[in-house]
Each structure stands twice: as structure tokens, then as C-alpha cells.
Amino acid sequence: MAGAIAQQPAWAQALAAAGLIVAARSAARLALWLYAAFLRPAKPLRARYGAWAVVTGATDGIGRALALELAAAGLGVVLVGRSPDKLAAVAAEVGARRPDAQTRTFVIDFAADGLAANVAALAESIRGLDVGVLVNNAGLCYPYARYFHEVDEALARDLIRLNVEAVTRVTHAVLSGMVQRKRGAIVNIGSGAxxxxxxxxxxxxxxxxxxxxDQFSKSLHVEYKNKGIDVQCQAPMYVATKMASIRKASLFAPSPETYAHAAVRYIGYEPRCTPHWAHTLLWFLFSVVPEPLADRYLLGTTLSIRDRGHAKEARKKML
Known part of the structure; x- marks a missing residue:
């Protein structure tokens, strides 16, 4: 066999060697993905980062599920949201599931005017706490798909205020304490979009x-990784939440609880990740499909969502 290979032309031997290298790299990447998705242990969050977690948007969906998971991991949780009643309900749920877990609540509407002052008040309320984990989950999406010229001033302002300004200000408010303590983890919930x-x-x-x-998180990761602070952007695809307008969980649209369980296991590892394994399969599919075909599919899908949104609005006006 070795003699037969040696008799092959040099170009054939080079091609075979290249094929082996590609196959070996692919096998290694698959093995690493399987390990990260199913076998890699979660980091000991309390011991590594600190006793408390701050979770924004903690009253529903992914935020609520993450708060429950972090409490189950032994952290006290500061629940941040705009509804006092919903915050109290989540705090009670944390206490029922984990009686020894400490909870605090802070009411803030990130879309309201006076964001800087409100975040300063949040920073003051957690002063002295050993905040080890910050989860910037509060965010806003379109009510349904629409062309850019159909996005009104109020919606554009709220999208930028919640998804950009609030994330920036809350991170700045919490980060200084982490720098002083020389440890911490920041998780910013991005999007597969x-x-x-x-x-x-x-x-x-x-x-x-x-x-x-995504870029904010990646740059902070580089800035602070040598200061004991891990910064990560998690980029989920669809999750069965109110914001996504998906009522029933499925393989590619997991429940918030399923997503949160995977998300907590990824804290402190890659600076950009998609924790739920089925979402990673979608990432792979989009990476191999020619971009024009993917764009055409995505446009068709969102146009369908837009049509359904218009129909729903029309029905409401008729009532």
C-alpha cells in the first residue's frame, strides 16, 4: 500500500494530504462542538465570579428562565424589569424553587426618558454587592416584520435605547465593581439575526x-480578559417567547427554560456562542447555503410574517 502511494504523482499525493488535513480538522471541530454542546461542565459561577447575578428583562421569557437557572446555580439574583408585580412574582418563584436563594428587585423602564439617571440609581442599589454575573437580556424587537420605511420614529428610538444604550449603560455601571474585585462575567444576549x-x-x-x-461584547472581551472578567455575546435563534411571537416550543425554537439551561453552561467560555445545539445546526446550514439563496429565503419568510401582522392589525381595527 505504501509503495502504491509512493508511485502516485506528486500532485495526487499533495491532494490526498490536503484531503486528510481537511478531514482531520473537520473531525476535530465536530468533536469539540459535541463536547461543548453536551459534555463540557458549567463553570462554578459563585466560586469563580461572585455571589450575585444581575439580570435585566427578568420578568418574562429568557430573562426569567436565566434568573431561575442562576439561582439554581447558587447565586443571589437581582431581578431588573419594568413591572413591580411581575418582578415580585419571579422573586417568589425563585424562593419557592430555591428557598436559600437571595433575591432583590429593581424597577426600571429602559425605554423611558431619563435612562442615565435610572441606571445610576440601579448602580447605587447594588453598591456593595458581590456581583459576579451580569446578564443584559432586556431588549426589543419589531412587533412584526416591516420595511425600513415603515419603522416609525418611536419604534426606532426604543430599539436603539433598549438594545444599544441600555446595554452600554448597564454594563458600564456594573463593570467598575468587577474591575475592583478582579473577577466577573458579562453575558449580553444578542441575536442570530x-x-x-x-x-x-x-x-x-x-x-x-x-x-x-456582538461587536461591543467582542471588544470588551479583548479589553478585560486579562483582568479576570469574561465577556460573552450569546446569539440565539428563535426561542418560544412572547417577543418572538412563538407560543409552542419545538426543536429549533426551544422553550426559554431549555435555552437558559444551555446558556448558563456556556457562561465564561467562548466570547461569541450559540448555546442551544439545534441553533448551532442552523448556523452551519446558513454558512454552507449560497448567500443569495439564503437572502431570498429570508425575505420570503419575513414578507409572510409581515402579511400576517397586517392581517392581525386589520382584525383588531374591526373589533
Whole structure:
């Protein structure tokens, strides 16, 4: 066999060697993905980062599920949201599931005027706490798909205020304490619309704000990784939440609880990740499909969502 290979032309031997290298790299990447997705242990968050977690947008969906997961991991949780009643309900749920978990609540509407002062008040309320984990989850999407010229001033302002300004200000408010303690983890919830899909037609402003979150997180990761602080952007695809207008969980649109369980296991690892394994499969599919075909599919999908949104609005006006 060795003699037969040696008798092959040099170009054939080079091609075979290149093929082996590509196959070996692919096998290694697959093995690493399987390990990260299913076998890699979560980091000991309390011991590594600190006793408390701050979770914004903690009253519903991914934020609520993450708060429950972090409490289950042994952290006290500061629940941040705009509804006092919903915050109290989540705090009670945390206490029922984990009686020894400490909770605090802070009411803030990130879309309201006076954001700087409100975030300063949040920073004051957590002064002295050993905040080890910050989850910037609060965010906003379109009510349904629409062309850019159909995005009104109020919606554009709120998208930028929640998805860009609030993330920036809250991170700045919490980061200084982490720097002093020389440890911490910051998790910013981005979107597959900005990092997985080649484009996000009819969700342009939303995707652009989440692209900011991605670059903001990556740059902070480089700035602070040598100061004991891990910064990460998690980029999920669809999750069965109110914001996504998906009521029933499925393989590619997991429940918030399923997503949060995977998300907590990824804290402190890659600076950009898609924690739920099925979402990673979608990332792979979008990476191999020619971009024009993917764009055409995405446009068709969002146009369908736009049509359904218009029909729903029309029905409401008739009532």
C-alpha cells in the first residue's frame, strides 16, 4: 500500500494530504462542538465570579428562565424589569424553587426618558454587592416584520435605547465593581439575526442593534480578559417567547427554560456562542447555503410574517 502511494504523482499525493488535513480538522471541530454542546461542565459561577447575578428583562421569557437557572446555580439574583408585580412574582418563584436563594428587585423602564439617571440609581442599589454575573437580556424587537420605511420614529428610538444604550449603560455601571474585585462575567444576549443569518430583511434596525451588541461584547472581551472578567455575546435563534411571537416550543425554537439551561453552561467560555445545539445546526446550514439563496429565503419568510401582522392589525381595527 505504501509503495502504491509512493508511485502516485506528486500532485495526487499533495491532494490526498490536503484531503486528510481537511478531514482531520473537520473531525476535530465536530468533536469539540459535541463536547461543548453536551459534555463540557458549567463553570462554578459563585466560586469563580461572585455571589450575585444581575439580570435585566427578568420578568418574562429568557430573562426569567436565566434568573431561575442562576439561582439554581447558587447565586443571589437581582431581578431588573419594568413591572413591580411581575418582578415580585419571579422573586417568589425563585424562593419557592430555591428557598436559600437571595433575591432583590429593581424597577426600571429602559425605554423611558431619563435612562442615565435610572441606571445610576440601579448602580447605587447594588453598591456593595458581590456581583459576579451580569446578564443584559432586556431588549426589543419589531412587533412584526416591516420595511425600513415603515419603522416609525418611536419604534426606532426604543430599539436603539433598549438594545444599544441600555446595554452600554448597564454594563458600564456594573463593570467598575468587577474591575475592583478582579473577577466577573458579562453575558449580553444578542441575536442570530445579526451573527448567524447573512441578512435580516424587514428586521433591519433590530438586527443592526444586535450587531452592535456582538461587536461591543467582542471588544470588551479583548479589553478585560486579562483582568479576570469574561465577556460573552450569546446569539440565539428563535426561542418560544412572547417577543418572538412563538407560543409552542419545538426543536429549533426551544422553550426559554431549555435555552437558559444551555446558556448558563456556556457562561465564561467562548466570547461569541450559540448555546442551544439545534441553533448551532442552523448556523452551519446558513454558512454552507449560497448567500443569495439564503437572502431570498429570508425575505420570503419575513414578507409572510409581515402579511400576517397586517392581517392581525386589520382584525383588531374591526373589533
Amino acid at each position: 445579526a451573527t448567524i443569518m447573512p441578512s435580516a430583511p424587514l428586521y433591519t434596525v433590530y438586527a443592526a442593534t444586535k450587531a452592535y451588541v
